Amino acid sequence: MGNDLNDRSRTILEAIVDDYISSGDPVGSRAMTRRHNMDISPATVRNVMADLEEMGYLASPHTSAGRIPTDKGYRYYVDSLLQLRELTSREKQRIEDHCNVEKKSVESLLQETGKALSSLSSYAGIVMAPRFTSTVFRHIEFVRLSGGKVLVVFVSQSGLVQNKLIELDEDLSQRELEKITNYLNNALSGMTIQEVKEKVAAEMKQEKALYDELMQRALNLSDKALAEDVEERVYIEGASSFLELPDFADVGKMKKLFLAFEQKSRLVDLLDKSQEASGVQIFIGSANSYNEIEGCSLITSSYRNVHGTIGTLGVIGPNRMKYSKVIPIVDYTARLISRLMETGLGKEK
């Protein structure tokens, strides 16, 4: 499949998608032939359109309007018709300027990147930090607060920081906490959190742990500390750009979209999916069964350091997104962030 269309059909489909992307109005046969200086008559175009509609690439909102692309139409356009251009060095520079603003922290780098993606694409930028369980352990710290509460601070190898409050069963002095801290920092260095969890679980079962009080406490504590994985991992920036799109003039749709942005959880699922694949991925319309973001397409790419994929970023926009413009932006940004995380932060010396 993919190339089951003849040349003329392909040309016409491309023209329709192009026109619809830039105007947002259903495109009709005559206006189209004129705009593209085609040397075939509107009637011919109409025949072809009827075929394309039959095949599921186009749809007509109502009898006497023009045609609009279906999800399948967009998909074909993106996969087989679209030719990407390189970014100019000026554009590359703009991306770098946006992201390279003095790195205050990894979190703010990711957030800035989201803003950059939004600003450059004029849609919404989305950046997902690594899933916690798959980050690599770098440092753990326990700080006693009042009321038997202890604040646990983790630092991952890529420089992400997470913190969590836990409650102690038994009162430990700051001194004891420090011992435990040292023990854990030595024992766990370089493992992923997932591995750490497994190791902790395994050792807790072992006999010898029962006799080493310090170790027992350490295990107990880290077990609690790692128990749940409940962080804010997604930054969405520039959602307000959707407000201008006529595609979402319906308040109901818009509301659904913004609620999805606020909840994020479903988006995390979607982005997790794309985490494994390499290169730019494109989710079109509700092809993805996430009807919260109906009418939206998502262009993502993962970023990585020497240890592998560490996160995903991309742009979320309407189905009729300027793919040819956005895809190179996402691609380049992902590479840039990979580079930044590599040289600046992520790599262990």
Added chain:
Amino acid sequence: MGNDLNDRSRTILEAIVDDYISSGDPVGSRAMTRRHNMDISPATVRNVMADLEEMGYLASPHTSAGRIPTDKGYRYYVDSLLQLRELTSREKQRIEDHCNVEKKSVESLLQETGKALSSLSSYAGIVMAPRFTSTVFRHIEFVRLSGGKVLVVFVSQSGLVQNKLIELDEDLSQRELEKITNYLNNALSGMTIQEVKEKVAAEMKQEKALYDELMQRALNLSDKALAEDVEERVYIEGASSFLELPDFADVGKMKKLFLAFEQKSRLVDLLDKSQEASGVQIFIGSANSYNEIEGCSLITSSYRNVHGTIGTLGVIGPNRMKYSKVIPIVDYTARLISRLMETGLGKEK
């Protein structure tokens, strides 16, 4: 000022504001007398309305529409007419259920509180964490990453965590960093960041620092670590509730509002202002010269622990907000958070 209206005028003004808040439509004389079973004629009401308009409490969108309250009108209503009711214990329970969800971290507590405020008020909830410079120092930690980068992690007494990347001039081993860490943790405990900054600046000038290499490095490092204050301090939740309000049907207004929510910086100014005052504060309309949030009113209250005010929270909604409902919610939530920060986290043992 405040009571320069006679009883009838006050009754009528109150009725108008009430009606407008619940309907959103300009309220006319006849409909109003009927709705409130008033024993005066519409004509009389009209006379009073004309007076109120003259005095600046009301305005008419056009000749033959009803009246709507001006900012001044709302202000009078809130200050002199509104009578607050206590929350029922069921409502209190709902707030507590929302906020008291297992405290994973201070940040997530604050964010949950924002969601609670939004959900309970059906407007947008807003929560501001303490200004960094005024938080009380609890713990600092340096973690070496690659490329001469060091990650600094601060913990405040209330359990807030912040992190920042800094670059070292000279290469320090993790061992040296630990020494510095210990030194700083002992020397700075219990001071506000502002005081810490001042102390560091003062000591850097002193002769003796020049001879103690460790101390010099420590000062140097902490100077860098504290240099800038660039964090995400504001959580806004439930902004999408504005999408349903007819008051913001105009896309331009809506966009301006959402951009303000995204940028946050102006809101921080506004909330900082209200930080000092105690009790519930109400900002109405553009009385506050923040025209980004034109048409919005803000109800805030600060929360505090034993050391004093540590943050601000509230609800942001349209001018015609259900003040009588929202004010008690904000008040109660602020007290609740104060209590949680007090007993759970903030108080040093």
Added chain:
DNA sequence: CGTTAGCACTCATGATTGACGAGTGCTAAC
């Protein structure tokens, strides 16, 4: 046989109109 011109038909859009109703201000009477 593919292509095209011609034609009848559909349908969204936008402007125009008129009835309606809710509202106002003013004046005069109570």
Added chain:
DNA sequence: GTTAGCACTCGTCAATCATGAGTGCTAACG
């Protein structure tokens, strides 16, 4: 001081209509 009455204003809504872009179909053309 209060109210009834009245003329007037204006936004809203529904109906109507012209317009124009679009379609599908058929028949003619090269």
